[in-house]
Amino acid sequence: MRTCDVCQKTLGVFNKFRYADGYICKECYKKASNHFAETIVKKNLSEIKALCEKYEETQTDEFKITGKIGNFLLIDEENQKICLPNNRMVKKEVALPEFYAIEDIEQCKIEVDPKQPIDELEHKAEKRQDGTVNYLKVKFWITGSKKLVEISLISNPARIKSYAFRQSLQFAKKIEQEIKRLTSYEETEGGSHEAI
Template sequence: MRTCDICDAPLGMFKKFRYAEGYICKECYEKASNYFTETIAKKSYGEIRELCERKSELSEDFEITGRIGNYILMDEKNRKVCLLNNRINQKQVSEPEFYSLDWISRCRIDYRPFMSLEELEHKIKAKEAGTIQYLKVLIKLRDGREKQISLFSNPVRIKSFAMKQSFSFAKRIAEEIERLRGESVQV
C-alpha cells in the first residue's frame, strides 16, 4: 500500500493528494496548502516538507473546530482564530495569522457608502439598485493594530449574488468572533 511521502501514513484511494513528485495524506496536504487555500501540484518534495514542518510549528496548539469560507478558521477549545490571508482576499500570498480571542478587542463590519447594518441587509433582501464600494470585517487587536478580512474591494451591485454571499460571509465572521468572545456585533 502506498504511504504519504512526508509522514508515512497509509494513503487510501480517495485520500491522497498529488504534488510534483508524489503523494501526501490529507493532514500533510492541509499544512502544505495553507489550510486548503493554495495548490501544491507544482511544489517539490523539499518545498512540501518545509511547509509541513513550518505549519506544525505555527499551529501546534490550534485545533480547527469551525471554518467560514476561505476567510477564517476557529478553535473554540484553545480560544483562537486563524486569519487565512489567502491571495484571493489579500492580493498577495502571506502566512496565516493566529490570534487568541483575548487579543481581540473589537470586531465590526465596514462598508461604503455607510448606512446601518439593518438598512444594508434590507436593501440586499429587496434587491435594490445601488452599489457598495467595499466590504470588510475589521478586527481590532488590544495592541492597537487592526486586521481586516476583505470580502471585496471593488464596487459591487447591491442586488447581485456576489453582494448577498459576501455580506452573508461578513455577518457570519463577525457574529462568530463576537460569539466566541461573548459580545454583540458592531458596525
C-alpha cells in the first residue's frame, strides 16, 4: 500500500495528490498548497516538506475570533492577538495568515498618497469632489521584530468620489481605531484591563 511521502499516512485511491517526486495525502497537500490555492505538481519532496513545515509554524490553536473588520483583520481579544488573513483579494497573491500579539503593536496610522489629512480626505469623499489617490494603507509596527506591517486597502489609483474609495476609507478608519483601542489597554494588578 502506498503511503504519503511526508507523513507516511496510508494513501487511498481518491486521497492522494501528485507532486514532482511522488504522492502526498490530502492533509499534506492542504499545507503545501496553501489551502488548495497553489499547484504543487512541479515541486520536489524537499520543497513540499519545507512548505508543510512553514505552514505548521504559522498555525496556532490559540486564536478565537472575537471581532472582524471586513476581510482585512481578525481579532482575538481573549488571547490578545490579531490576524491578517491575507486573502488573495486583499494581498493580490497567495500568502499565509499572519498572527501578531497585541502587546507588540505600536504606531498605527493610515497612510494615503498623495499625503493629506484623513479628515480632509473624508470631507472630499462625502462631497464627491474630484481627485484621486494612488494608495490607501493602514500601517503599524511590531516591536520585537522591528517589522512594518501594512494592510493595503487601495493599491491602484482610485477616484476620491467613488464608492469603492469611500468604503475603503471607512475600513481603514475602523482598522486604525480598533488597533488603537486594543493597544491602549494595559493589564492592571487585579488582572482587569484599564485604559491608559
